[in-house]
Amino acid sequence: MYRIMIIEDEFSLADAIKRQIEGWGNEVCLVKDFQNVMQRFIEFDPHLILIDIMLPFYNGYYWCTEIRKVSSVPVIFISSASDNMNIVMAINMGGDDFIAKPFDLNVLNAKVQAILRRTYDLAGKVPILEQNGAILNLNDMTLSYEEAKLELTKNEFLILQTLMENKGKVVSRNTLMTRLWEDDCYVEENTLTVNITRLRKKIEQVGLVDFIKTKTGKGYIVGKI
């Protein structure tokens, strides 16, 4: 779908990020020659660049400035220093966003998606998640299927969002609960069970049967395996 360029000299990290981004259906290029970054940039013509601040020869800020001379392609800085000065400098140097190591996959995903959407999607498009015809509206927390539109509670929405973001992969109960906690909802085991049961009942009412499957002992899954 999109072409993403990663300028990171720690190969293992770059490779891990590459796997993730390729998993979302994008084409990824890893820069290996840190003296001729510009050449690679022109060849590959990426939609988005992930660049580490600490690099051999020249640092990330330098490359960003160079890239900005010829292009306004979105740039996300990666760094292990997350203190404010670094973030300010990154933005002042023409960066669009900043992510601190070690980062959460969800955060990386969210930032990349947000920037791609902001830069390349047409105005007016609503952020959604889709599976089997069911459309989850990320703005107003509703689920639409065929003609019906369901209002979801915050908990139900978060659970469904997490499941759909990881469609085709099993999501453990712990992960779901952690996601709710991170939204200041300190649920316990049985609360989660209750929420999922209620959610299932709700979506069954609009005709989606067996949308959320249980994998005993492991968690829940949405979509084909």
Add this chain to the structure above:
Amino acid sequence: MGNTSIWRDNNKRQGKNMAKEIKEYGEKRNTKVSIIRVFACYLRQYRFTIFMYIIFILIFRGVFCLYQVEKEAVFYGTVLYFLLLLIVLPMHFIHYYLKHKELFELKGRSYLEVKQIPDAKGLIENDYRELLLEWVENTVKEKSRLRIYKEDSIEFYSTWVHQIKTPIAVMKLWLQEEDTEENGRLLLELSRIEQYADMVLSYFRLDATAKDLVIREYSLDEIIRSCIRRHASWFVTKGISVRYEKTDLKVLTDKKWLTFMIEQILSNAIKYTDEGSITIRAEEGPFLYIEDTGIGIAKEDLPRIFEKGFTGYNGRADKKSTGIGLYLVKRTVDLLGTPVNVQSSPGQGTAFSIDLRKNYMELE
């Protein structure tokens, strides 16, 4: 383990004795320079001269007597001499007194500049002065060396922390690919490694002075919620619930350090609680309470939990702690001025309380 605690107790005792001596010396030393005392010292210092002078008078009076010199001549000479003395003596004494005062007032300074040391008169005074100058120079060099060493250390550890975050990031990405229980547990341990790495930087930053703090008004609830969020996966994996009573308080403090303090205490609470809940609430004061239903702390250990490197003793295998977290809490207390208190009953739980009385802002 038993041996190290005896060693620590001995050092403490020595330290206490020394402190007592210094205090007594300080009390003996007057803060004011009393003229009478100085005059007494003056007389004592020049007693040799005075003594020789008295001998001189006695010898000459004796000789004049024996030679039957005119009493008037002797008397006249003596009077003249005493008049001279009356003029010269006070001048000499005042000079002496002023010099003493100057030197006396230089005492107790933490920093002495070379040009502040008064001039020396005479060989002996000069010897002392030069000795003093040598030592002042040594101190300056030593201070400078220590400062450079410390800056080097901070730089080294900062780099180290940044380096170690990369493999942690890689591992996180790999583990997040498949959401299994094992991966979840591994991810949890990874974030603990990350937490310890961050503690290294906090340790160095704790040497900050008050002027490095950024004091603003913050919502205490927001700070608490961010701390809970950061520990969410630990809570969930251990199956501990949280009881959070909204405080609706505003505090005037440095957000970074207060967050750090609450996080460390929360970390400690989760670490030592296997089941049950952790309660976060505020009480009249205000005091912020973080209470757990964990294994608790023995009474003998309570006063020592904030010591650097204290790991609990008596071979209780379940009491493992590197003694860093709570030590850093204590240092943060000194920095922020928010005393922390602990109460605990083994087997029932522990309650930490943060005294926010100095940081409290009245609600509008």
